[in-house]
Amino acid sequence: MDTRKxxxxxxxxxxxxxxxxxxxxxxAAVIIMR
Amino acid sequence: MRKFxxxxxxxxxxxxxxxxxxxxxxSLMIIPIITSFLFREWTPMLDFMISDAISLIVxxxxxxxxxxxxxxxxxxxxxxxxxxxxxSWIVLMVLCAIPYxxxxxxxxxxxxxxxxMSGFTTTGLALTQDLDHLSNGLNMWRHMLTFIGGQxxxxxxxxFLATKIGGAYKMYVGEGKDIELVxxxxxxxxxxxxxxxxxxxxxxITLWIxxxxxxxxxxxxxxHALYIFESSWSTGGFxxxxxxxxxxxxxxxxxVAMVIFILGSFNFGLHYAIWQGKRKExxxxxxxxxxxxxxxxxxxxxxxxxxxLNVYPxxxxxxxxxxxxxxxxxxTTGFASIYxxxxxxxxxxxxxxxxxxxxxxxxxxxSTAGGFKGLRVGIxxxxxxxDVKKLLSSERSMKVYxxxxxxxxxxxxxxxKSSAIIICCYIVTFTIxxxxxxxxxxxxxASAFESASxxxxxxxxxxxxxxxxxxxxxxxxxxxxxxxxxxxxSVFALIGYICGGVKxxxxxxxxx
Numbered sequence: 001m002d003t004r005k006x007x008x009x010x011x012x013x014x015x016x017x018x019x020x021x022x023x024x025x026x027x028a029a030v031i032i033m034r
Numbered sequence: 035m036r037k038f039x040x041x042x043x044x045x046x047x048x049x050x051x052x053x054x055x056x057x058x059x060x061s062l063m064i065i066p067i068i069t070s071f072l073f074r075e076w077t078p079m080l081d082f083m084i085s086d087a088i089s090l091i092v093x094x095x096x097x098x099x100x101x102x103x104x105x106x107x108x109x110x111x112x113x114x115x116x117x118x119x120x121x122s123w124i125v126l127m128v129l130c131a132i133p134y135x136x137x138x139x140x141x142x143x144x145x146x147x148x149x150x151m152s153g154f155t156t157t158g159l160a161l162t163q164d165l166d167h168l169s170n171g172l173n174m175w176r177h178m179l180t181f182i183g184g185q186x187x188x189x190x191x192x193x194f195l196a197t198k199i200g201g202a203y204k205m206y207v208g209e210g211k212d213i214e215l216v217x218x219x220x221x222x223x224x225x226x227x228x229x230x231x232x233x234x235x236x237x238x239i240t241l242w243i244x245x246x247x248x249x250x251x252x253x254x255x256x257x258h259a260l261y262i263f264e265s266s267w268s269t270g271g272f273x274x275x276x277x278x279x280x281x282x283x284x285x286x287x288x289x290v291a292m293v294i295f296i297l298g299s300f301n302f303g304l305h306y307a308i309w310q311g312k313r314k315e316x317x318x319x320x321x322x323x324x325x326x327x328x329x330x331x332x333x334x335x336x337x338x339x340x341x342x343l344n345v346y347p348x349x350x351x352x353x354x355x356x357x358x359x360x361x362x363x364x365x366t367t368g369f370a371s372i373y374x375x376x377x378x379x380x381x382x383x384x385x386x387x388x389x390x391x392x393x394x395x396x397x398x399x400x401s402t403a404g405g406f407k408g409l410r411v412g413i414x415x416x417x418x419x420x421d422v423k424k425l426l427s428s429e430r431s432m433k434v435y436x437x438x439x440x441x442x443x444x445x446x447x448x449x450x451k452s453s454a455i456i457i458c459c460y461i462v463t464f465t466i467x468x469x470x471x472x473x474x475x476x477x478x479x480a481s482a483f484e485s486a487s488x489x490x491x492x493x494x495x496x497x498x499x500x501x502x503x504x505x506x507x508x509x510x511x512x513x514x515x516x517x518x519x520x521x522x523x524s525v526f527a528l529i530g531y532i533c534g535g536v537k538x539x540x541x542x543x544x545x546x
Contacts, residue, residue, distance in 0.1 A: 010309035011232065017316055018296045021326065022289065025333050025357050030349040032337045 045535070047114045048121060050100020051205065053093045055122040055191040060089030060129065065178060070171030078137060078169040085132035092129060115204025116527035119188050120520060126187060127151050127512075130179060137172050139163050141501045144508055151512045153179035154187070155519035156402055158271020158368035158493025159511070161501045165276045170257065173274045177264040183519075184268025184298070184402030185230055186211060192223040213303040213400040213440070229305045230267065237263040237294045241287070248284045258282075266294035268402045271368025271493035279358075279369040285350070288358055291369060299325070299365035299397030301409075303440045318438045320416070321398045324408035329364045332392045336360050339384040359494070364392040366404040368493020377496045378480060386479050386496075393486040393494070394464060404491025404518050406460040409439060410453040417450035459522045463514050464489045474504050488514040 063086040070079035110118075130153075131146035140146045145161040152159045153176055162168070162176075182190055188205050206212075206219050215225045238259045245255030258274060265272045275281045279288055297305075304322065307315040316322050336356050346352045358371045377386060396405010420435045427433070435445040464485050471481025476498055484498040488511045499511070517525050 006311045007232075007309045010305075010311070010313075011236070013313055014297060014300075014305070014308055014316075015293065018293050021296070021330075022292060025330065025361075026349070026353050028330075028334055029337055029353045029357055032334065033341050033346070033349040033352040 044114060044531075046100045046102055047110060048100075048117050048531075049096045051110070051114075051118045052122050052125060053096025053098075053100060055118070055187060056089060056096060056125055056129065057093035058191045058194060059126050059182065059187055060086055060093055062178065062182070063089065063133075063175070066133070066171040066175040069174040070169065073170045075169045075171050078133070078171040081133045081136035082171060082175070084136065085129070088132060089129040092125070096125075110204055112204050113527055113531060115207060116524040117531045118205050120524040120528035122187060123151075123154060123516060123520065127154065127516075130154075130175075133172060133175060134162065137169065139168060139172070144505060145501055148508050148512055149176070150179060151515050152493065153270065153272065154183035155491045155515040156180055156184045156268045156270040156366070156404065156493075157488060157491045157515045157519075158265065159488065159495060159499045160272065161499070161508070163501060165274065168274070173257070173261060176272055177261040177270075177274075180268045180270035180272050181230075181264035184270065185226055189223045189226055192219055193227055211302075211400045213301065215303060215306045225306055226302050229302060229309070233267055233294070233297065234263060237267060237290075240290055244284065244287050244290055245282075248282060248287060262287075262291055263294060265369070266291045266367065267298040269295055269298050269365050269367040269397060269404070269491075270402075271362070271370075273369070279371055280373075285354055288354060288371060292358060292361060295365045295367040295369070296361065299367075299401055299403040301398040301400050301440075303400060304398065307440055315440065320412035320437045320439050321408040324412040324415075325364075325398065328392065328395055328408070328411070329361060332364060332388050333357050333360050336385055336388045339388065340381065343380070343382055343385075345380045360388065360392060363389050363492055363494055364395065364397070366393065366396045366490050366492045368487070370494055374495045374497040377483065377494075378477075383479060386483055389494070390482050390486040393490040393492045394460060396490050396492075406457045406490075410457055413437065413445065413450060413453045414457065416445055417447075417453075420445060420450075456521060460489055460518065463517055467510060467514055470507060470510050471498060474507055484511075485514070489518045491515060491518050 063082050067079055067082045067086065070076070070082060127147050127150045131143060131150045134140050134146035134149055135143050139162045140149065141161070141163065148159075148161050151157075158180070168176075189211065192206060206223070213222075215222045238256075241259035241262055242256050245259050246252060250258060261272070261274045262279075264270065271278075273279060273281065279291060282288070301319075301321055304315055304319055333356070337352055340346060340352070340356055346355055355372055358369070362369045372380075377389070381389075394405055395411055396407055397403025399407045399409040416435070416437050423433075436442050437445050464482075467485030467489060468478065468482045471484060472478050476484075480496045480498050483494075483496040486492070487494050498507075
């Protein structure tokens with residue numbers, strides 16, 4: 001059960017980390033292309 | 035006599051396991067056969083049945099050749115593992131190209147082989163014509179090939195066969211993968227597939243919902259979602275239409291694909307560690323550090339360079355056209371959100387230079403991505419820093435330098451040397467490809483762009499890769515994709531193996 005919970009948390013963590021990285025680049029794009 | 039016998043055993047070992055791998059991949063042709071049946075595409079269905087029969091016969095013949103010696107069951111040495119991996123890819127390229135050729139969508143069998151190698155190596159360049167009117171069966175096959183190639187065909191075979199194989203790890207390494215998620219190879223292969231299948235469900239369902247939101251009918255949205263997921267996760271770049279990702283006209287669809295291909299470019303070891311609860315790995319790992327730094331810097335430089343040229347009017351356009359393509363190139367995916375010629379006509383030399391650099395760097399080792407990998411870039415940079423520190427420190431001081439990749443590892447000279455050698459091999463392949471392009475009359479920037487794209491298994495094109503390009507370039511590009519994917523050593527081992535065999539035969543002929 002713990003393993004399954006860890007997997008789900010791991011997947012969510014990976015998705016959030018990548019989404020955050022994309023958001024940071026998007027903010028940089030907004031600043032540069034103003 | 036003993037040496038000759040040993041060579042004979044070696045050939046049988048290679049033949050035996052290559053046959054097994056061929057049988058497993060060939061049996062997967064049942065999926066496009068079922069797809070063709072469901073969509074009542076009788077001609078493609080027949081094409082796949084013929085191809086499957088030929089592939090199964092070839093697989094059985096190879097196994098039968100191998101079974102002449104009982105030694106072929108065990109005794110797998112490093113040279114065999116490397117040769118099996120390299121040979122399987124060539125045999126499967128030819129066999130899997132048969133349905134392409136029978137479909138009539140390729141100009142020649144060479145073009146069919148090009149597309150299959152492009153799929154297996156997750157490059158994504160296509161010479162198949164009239165992509166918008168391919169049968170569902172052939173589309174399923176194209177995207178399946180790229181999905182299987184991303185995880186590795188030997189990895190797939192090992193999932194089923196590892197208990198029978200003594201030297202399974204040697205074949206696994208031969209395919210350019212070297213990380214052990216668990217202490218045994220079968221478990222590692224299964225975990226690699228588990229990670230991919232879990233994301234297959236999540237990614238396909240997300241893209242399916244987004245597809246229906248942008249107006250595709252449910253069946254079409256599902257098929258597009260499945261194909262785009264397989265291409266994104268495998269950092270492949272194939273799409274079921276000529277306009278590639280532009281077909282969907284949706285920033286949401288592009289962003290979901292972007293998230294999937296970034297995740298696909300991560301090391302399977304990293305996914306596994308995070309799933310085991312080691313979340314800090316994403317920050318501490320030398321590969322992710324390297325990827326996040328180089329991709330962020332490349333995006334900023336490309337945005338600044340193209341902002342100066344006033345190509346795109348606002349940040350949204352910049353994000354969709356510049357950031358998407360730079361990240362697609364860096365992760366070696368190859369989805370393009372602009373037309374091929376726009377790179378040449380609008381991006382300027384600076385933009386093309388950034389793209390060439392990121393295509394060569396590529397994604398992570400032991401992932402679905404190509405290029406010379408962030409791990410090697412990180413190791414060589416750390417090695418450089420280590421040498422400078424050694425020069426500046428006292429001659430008597432002894433310090434052990436380390437880097438973090440899943441666990442702390444010692445940074446030694448042999449590791450730096452092997453990383454530098456592989457990087458050099460990529461650069462030499464890239465240079466030769468650029469020279470061949472220039473020889474055939476293409477501009478140097480276009481030749482360099484395309485050469486980086488094939489050597490790094492990216493799949494973006496500037497307009498050079500077309501069915502009408504010279505056959506010499508097609509052959510070189512196939513070789514370059516193959517070398518890049520297997521990271522040179524396996525192919526060199528196979529060449530050495532063949533040369534050794536030829537030499538032996540010649541010596542025997544002269545003696546008699």
